[in-house]
Amino acid sequence: MPVRAPRICGCGLRVASGERCPCERRRKAEADARRPTARERGYDSKWDTERAAYLKTHPRCQRCPAPATVVDHVVPHKGDMKLFWSRSNWQPLCRICHDRWKQSQERRATP
Structure with missing residues (x-):
């Protein structure tokens, strides 16, 4: 090889x-x-509760038929708490789509 x-x-x-x-x-x-840390960036117990509720109503990944396990921010919030909590900016993803597709997309967008 x-x-x-x-x-x-x-x-x-x-x-x-x-x-x-x-x-x-x-x-x-x-x-x-x-x-x-994640907690300092807003991913606290309130986020855990909201994330679980969102995944209950959106059980499938946006990109593939796998079960969704991650609530992803469509537009990266970069500390903007209004954007962080905007449900219209959330999308359900499976771990694979989040870790491969979304993260590679964000790396390409970063100068």
């Missing part, structure tokens, strides 16, 4: 296919350390 060629990171290091450069791991760790 062919192996993909290594790539050159922005820092100049040669990185094997599928691996992360040490500088990328460091940047991610630093960003994670600065990020507020």
Whole structure:
């Protein structure tokens, strides 16, 4: 089976296919350390209650026929609590659609 060629990171290091450069791991760790916790971002017990109620009325994933397990914000709220609590901005997704499709879509949209 062919192996993909290594790539050159922005820092100049040669990185094997599928691996992360040490500088990328460091940047991610630093960003994670600065990020507020989920509870600090509004995902508290009130959210847990509203999420459960929403999933009860919207049991199927918006993208596939799987059971929905995640309430996703269509437009990322980025701390805007009015947008965070707007049910018209919510969509039911299964974990796979959320983690693959939605997250890759958001990564592409970020400059």
